[in-house]
Amino acid sequence: MKTINVGLIGFGTVGSGLAEVLLSQQERLLQRSGLTVRLARVADIMISELPARFADTELTNDAEGMINDPDIDIIVELIGGIQPAKTFVMDAIAAGKHVVTANKALLSQEGKEIFAAAAAKGVEVGFEASVGGGIPVIKSLKEGLVANKILSIMGIMNGTANYILTRMTDEGIAFADVLKDAQELGFAEADPTYDIEGIDTAHKLAILMTMAYGMNITHDEIATEGISQIEPMDIEFAREFGCRIKLLAISRNHDDNVEARVHPTMVPESHLLSSINGAYNAIHFTGDTVGNVLLYGPGAGKLPTGSAVAADVVDIARDIAAGSVGRVPSLSYLPGEIRDIAITPMEKLSCPWYFRISAKDEPGVLAAIAGILSRHGISIESVIQKGRQQSGPVSIVISTHTAQESSVLAALTEIDALEVVSLPTVKIRMLDETASFED
Amino acid sequence: MKTINVGLIGFGTVGSGLAEVLLSQQERLLQRSGLTVRLARVADIMISELPARFADTELTNDAEGMINDPDIDIIVELIGGIQPAKTFVMDAIAAGKHVVTANKALLSQEGKEIFAAAAAKGVEVGFEASVGGGIPVIKSLKEGLVANKILSIMGIMNGTANYILTRMTDEGIAFADVLKDAQELGFAEADPTYDIEGIDTAHKLAILMTMAYGMNITHDEIATEGISQIEPMDIEFAREFGCRIKLLAISRNHDDNVEARVHPTMVPESHLLSSINGAYNAIHFTGDTVGNVLLYGPGAGKLPTGSAVAADVVDIARDIAAGSVGRVPSLSYLPGEIRDIAITPMEKLSCPWYFRISAKDEPGVLAAIAGILSRHGISIESVIQKGRQQSGPVSIVISTHTAQESSVLAALTEIDALEVVSLPTVKIRMLDETASFED
Numbered sequence: 120m121k122t123i124n125v126g127l128i129g130f131g132t133v134g135s136g137l138a139e140v141l142l143s144q145q146e147r148l149l150q151r152s153g154l155t156v157r158l159a160r161v162a163d164i165m166i167s168e169l170p171a172r173f174a175d176t177e178l179t180n181d182a183e184g185m186i187n188d189p190d191i192d193i194i195v196e197l198i199g200g201i202q203p204a205k206t207f208v209m210d211a212i213a214a215g216k217h218v219v220t221a222n223k224a225l226l227s228q229e230g231k232e233i234f235a236a237a238a239a240k241g242v243e244v245g246f247e248a249s250v251g252g253g254i255p256v257i258k259s260l261k262e263g264l265v266a267n268k269i270l271s272i273m274g275i276m277n278g279t280a281n282y283i284l285t286r287m288t289d290e291g292i293a294f295a296d297v298l299k300d301a302q303e304l305g306f307a308e309a310d311p312t313y314d315i316e317g318i319d320t321a322h323k324l325a326i327l328m329t330m331a332y333g334m335n336i337t338h339d340e341i342a343t344e345g346i347s348q349i350e351p352m353d354i355e356f357a358r359e360f361g362c363r364i365k366l367l368a369i370s371r372n373h374d375d376n377v378e379a380r381v382h383p384t385m386v387p388e389s390h391l392l393s394s395i396n397g398a399y400n401a402i403h404f405t406g407d408t409v410g411n412v413l414l415y416g417p418g419a420g421k422l423p424t425g426s427a428v429a430a431d432v433v434d435i436a437r438d439i440a441a442g443s444v445g446r447v448p449s450l451s452y453l454p455g456e457i458r459d460i461a462i463t464p465m466e467k468l469s470c471p472w473y474f475r476i477s478a479k480d481e482p483g484v485l486a487a488i489a490g491i492l493s494r495h496g497i498s499i500e501s502v503i504q505k506g507r508q509q510s511g512p513v514s515i516v517i518s519t520h521t522a523q524e525s526s527v528l529a530a531l532t533e534i535d536a537l538e539v540v541s542l543p544t545v546k547i548r549m550l551d552e553t554a555s556f557e558d
Numbered sequence: 559m560k561t562i563n564v565g566l567i568g569f570g571t572v573g574s575g576l577a578e579v580l581l582s583q584q585e586r587l588l589q590r591s592g593l594t595v596r597l598a599r600v601a602d603i604m605i606s607e608l609p610a611r612f613a614d615t616e617l618t619n620d621a622e623g624m625i626n627d628p629d630i631d632i633i634v635e636l637i638g639g640i641q642p643a644k645t646f647v648m649d650a651i652a653a654g655k656h657v658v659t660a661n662k663a664l665l666s667q668e669g670k671e672i673f674a675a676a677a678a679k680g681v682e683v684g685f686e687a688s689v690g691g692g693i694p695v696i697k698s699l700k701e702g703l704v705a706n707k708i709l710s711i712m713g714i715m716n717g718t719a720n721y722i723l724t725r726m727t728d729e730g731i732a733f734a735d736v737l738k739d740a741q742e743l744g745f746a747e748a749d750p751t752y753d754i755e756g757i758d759t760a761h762k763l764a765i766l767m768t769m770a771y772g773m774n775i776t777h778d779e780i781a782t783e784g785i786s787q788i789e790p791m792d793i794e795f796a797r798e799f800g801c802r803i804k805l806l807a808i809s810r811n812h813d814d815n816v817e818a819r820v821h822p823t824m825v826p827e828s829h830l831l832s833s834i835n836g837a838y839n840a841i842h843f844t845g846d847t848v849g850n851v852l853l854y855g856p857g858a859g860k861l862p863t864g865s866a867v868a869a870d871v872v873d874i875a876r877d878i879a880a881g882s883v884g885r886v887p888s889l890s891y892l893p894g895e896i897r898d899i900a901i902t903p904m905e906k907l908s909c910p911w912y913f914r915i916s917a918k919d920e921p922g923v924l925a926a927i928a929g930i931l932s933r934h935g936i937s938i939e940s941v942i943q944k945g946r947q948q949s950g951p952v953s954i955v956i957s958t959h960t961a962q963e964s965s966v967l968a969a970l971t972e973i974d975a976l977e978v979v980s981l982p983t984v985k986i987r988m989l990d991e992t993a994s995f996e997d
Contacts, residue, residue: 139847140705140847141705143846143847144705144706144707144847147705147707148704148705150772150891150892150895151704151772151887151890151891151892151895152704152886152892153892247702253845253847253848253849253851254851255694255697255698255701255702255703255851258694258697258698258701258702259694259697259698259702262694262697262869262872262873263686263693263694263697263698263866263869264694264865264869265587265590265591265868265869265872266579266580266583266586266587266864266865266868266869266872267583267865268583268586333589333590391830391833391834391854394830394833395830399850406692406865407582408578408579408582408583408692408861408862408864408865408868409692409855409856409861409862409865409866410692410855410856410859410861410862411838411855411856412692412693412694412853412854412855412856413852413853413854413855414851414852414853414854415830415851415852415853415854416848416849416850416851416852417848417849417850417851420849422847422848422849423847423848423849425705425847426703426705426706426845426847426848427702427848429704429705429847430701430702430703430704430705433701433704433705434701437882437885437886438882438885441880441881441882441884441885442880442881442882443876443877443880443881443882443885445880446876446877446880446882446885447591447876448590451590452589452590453589453590453591453592456589456590
C-alpha cells in the first residue's frame with residue numbers, strides 16, 4: 120500500500136477545506152485507489168497551529184523547504200494571486216514536484232510559462248478547482264469530451280455575480296443594495312471588482328478556451344463587461360421579453376478565429392442557463408459529436424473546492440502509483456499541438472440586442488430612433504414604451520433581430536446624440552441560440 | 559506513435575456512430591493523446607459492406623475470430639441485449655481484451671460476473687455510454703467526485719419517457735397519443751416497454767448505485783413504476799402545485815441501507831430537474847463534500863453515444879500506452895471493497911404525496927377522506943376540488959406533508975373502499991428536497 124505525501128501551501132478557506140476533505144475521505148480514497156493520500160505538511164505564515172484533528176500533519180512557515188523536501192510528492196498551491204504563488208509553483212516544478220492549484224488568475228495570466236516548465240520537467244499540473252468550483256468541468260472537457268471538436272462554451276462561472284443577479288431578479292432591488300447585503304453575508308468580497316466586473320469569469324473562460332481549442336490565450340484578450348450597470352428595470356424588461364439577465368462567458372469556435380467575451384446577457388427562459396440561480400455555476404459545452412452538455416454545481420466554497428482539489432490530487436497520485444505520469448496532457452492537447460488562434464474582433468460579432476433608450480416624451484422620438492436603426496441595417500423585433508411619467512425621460516425599450524456590433528455602436532452613437540435623448544443608451548446582448556450551435 | 563486497434567461488434571445506430579466519431583476525430587485524438595485510435599475491424603452479420611469512407615476498416619461476420627485476434631486491443635460491444643452480448647464480452651475478457659460497452663441491461667443484470675472476470679484477468683471494462691448517453695457521468699462519478707461520499711442520486715435517465723412527459727406537459731395531450739406520435743417520429747421504439755415502464759431507468763440506476771456506494775445491486779432489486787398511468791389532468795394539477803411530473807430514478811444513502819426506486823415524481827419548478835425537457839437526460843448527485851452537482855446532456859443518439867464510447871476507448875488506449883491498465887477501478891471501488899448493502903424497503907420510505915381521488919360529488923365525502931388520512935397520521939397540505947361536473951365523479955386532489963409509504967397504502971385502501979369513491983386513487987410521490995439532501 121503506497122502513501123502519497125501532499126504538501127499544502129495556504130491554510131485559508133480553500134486550503135483548510137482541502138485538509139478537511141482529505142481527512143474525512145482518507146478511508147474512501149484508499150478503497151477507491153488503493154493509495155493513502157496523506158496531507159503531510161501545511162505551509163502557512165498566518166497561523167501558529169493546526170486544529171487538533173490534523174495530528175498527522177506538520178505545520179511549517181517554510182514553503183520553500185517543503186517544496187524541496189524529497190518526501191513530498193505533490194505541492195498544492197492555495198494562496199491565490201500572482202505572487203508569491205507563481206514563485207512557489209515554478210519552484211515546485213523545478214524541484215520535480217507535481218502541482219495542484221485552484222489559482223485561475225495565475226493560470227490565465229502565466230499559464231503558458233507554467234505549463235511549458237511542467238512539460239519540460241515531466242510533472243503534472245492539476246487545476247480542476249480553478250473553474251466551476253466543485254464541478255468536474257476540467258476533467259469532463261479533457262477526457263469525457265475528448266472525442267469532440269468544441270463548437271461553443273457558454274457559462275455562468277462566477278457565483279457572486281450570479282447571486283447578485285438572482286436576488287435583483289427575485290426581489291427587484293438595486294445592484295448596490297444587493298452587493299452591500301452580499302458583502303455583509305459573506306457572499307461577496309470587500310473588494311468585489313473581479314467578481315462583478317467579469318474579470319474572474321474571464322480568467323476562467325481563458326482556461327477553458329485553452330483546453331477546448333488547444334490555443335494560447337490570456338484573460339486580457341477577452342472582451343469583458345460586468346454587471347454593475349444593470350438596473351432592476353432592465354431585469355423587469357428582460358422578463359417581458361421572456362428572458363433573464365445572466366453574466367455569461369461565451370466563446371464560439373469559427374475554426375480560424377474564436378469568439379471570447381464576458382458580458383451580461385439576456386438568456387431566454389427556455390434555455391437551461393436561465394434557471395441557474397444563486398451562487399451556483401453552470402458550464403455549457405456544444406461539441407460536434409456530443410451536442411449540448413451542461414455541468415452544474417457549486418462555483419465556490421470551502422468543501423466543494425476542496426472536493427475538486429482532492430480529485431486532482433488523487434488523479435496525480437494514481438499516475439505516480441501506476442508510473443503513468445503525463446498520461447493525459449495537462450492542457451488536454453499535447454504541448455506541441457497548442458497553437459495561436461485569432462480572437463474574433465468584437466465589432467464583427469452579431470447577436471440580437473436589447474436597448475433601453477432614455478428620451479423625452481415627445482412626438483416623433485420613436486420615429487427618429489427607428490430611422491437611425493433602419494439606416495444602420497438594424498431590424499427591430501419589438502418595442503416597449505412604458506406609460507408616461509409625470510416628468511423626466513421615458514424608457515423606450517427595443518429588442519432587435521440579429522445585428523452586428525459595429526452597426527449597433529454606430530447607431531447608438533447617433534441615437535445618443537439626439538437632443539431628445541437624455542442618458543447614454545443601455546445595451547445588453549441577447550443569447551442567440553442558433554449562433555450558439557443549439558439544436 | 560502507437561496505434562491502438564479497436565474491434566467493434568455491432569454496426570447498428572450506436573456502432574455506426576462510434577465509427578463516425580473515431581473517423582472524424584482521429585486527428586484530434588492523436589493531438590490529444592499521441593495515439594492513433596484505429597477502428598481496425600467491425601463484426602456484424604447483418605451488413606455486407608461498410609460505407610466507403612471506412613476504407614481502413616475490415617468487415618467480418620466472425621466476431622469470435624476478431625475477439626481472439628492478437629492484433630485487436632479493445633473490443634467494443636454495441637449489439638445490446640443479454641445474449642449473445644454476454645458471451646462476446648466474457649470471451650473478450652477471457653482472451654485478455656479490454657472491453658467497452660453501452661449495454662446497461664447486460665451490466666445491470668450480469669455485471670457482477672463480468673467485472674469479476676475482468677478483474678481476475680486484469681483487463682478494463684468501460685461503460686460511460688451505458689448511463690446518460692453522451693454525458694460524462696460515469697467518469698465524473700468515478701474520478702471527479704472521488705473525494706465524496708455520495709448521499710443521493712436523482713436523475714432523468716430515459717429520453718423517451720422524458721420526451722413523452724414534456725409533450726404531455728406542453729401540449730396537454732394524452733400519453734397514448736404522444737407515444738404513438740413519438741413512435742412515428744422515431745423517438746420511441748416499436749416496443750417501448752423498457753422506456754415507459756421505467757425498466758431502462760432502473761438498469762441505469764443500478765449501474766450508478768454500484769459505483770456510487772461500492773455495492774452489489776441488480777436492477778430487479780429496484781422498485782420500478784412507469785409513466786403509462788399518468789393523465790394530462792395530473793400534469794395540470796401538478797402545475798397548480800408548482801410542480802412538473804418527471805420519471806425520476808432516486809437513491810438516497812442511509813449508510814446501512816440505501817433507497818432505490820424509479821417512479822413518476824412531482825418535481826418543484828424551483829428544482830433544476832423540473833427544467834430538463836425533451837429527450838435530454840440529467841443526473842443529480844449530492845456528495846458530502848461537493849454538495850449538489852447536476853450533469854445534463856443528450857441521453858441517447860448515434861453521435862452522442864458514440865462520443866461517450868470513444869471517450870472510454872481513448873481512456874483505455876491511454877492506459878495501454880502508459881502501461882497503467884487498472885489505474886482506476888472499473889466500478890470506482892477496488893473489487894475487494896464492493897459489498898452488499900440492504901435496499902430500504904419501499905414501505906419505510908417517506909415523502910410528500912399527491913392523491914387524485916375520484917369520488918361522487920356528495921356532502922361529507924371530503925370529511926370522510928380527511929378522517930381516514932388523519933387516522934393514519936397523514937397530514938394534508940392542500941386540497942383542490944374542481945368545479946362540479948354535469949355528471950360522473952369529481953376529482954378531489956390532495957397534497958400531503960411527508961408521510962410514510964406504508965401509511966399511505968393503508969389509508970388509500972380504506973379510501974378506495976368507500977362507496978362514494980368510484981376509481982382507484984392515483985398517487986404520485988413528490989420530491990422531498992429536504993430528504994434529498996438539498997441545501
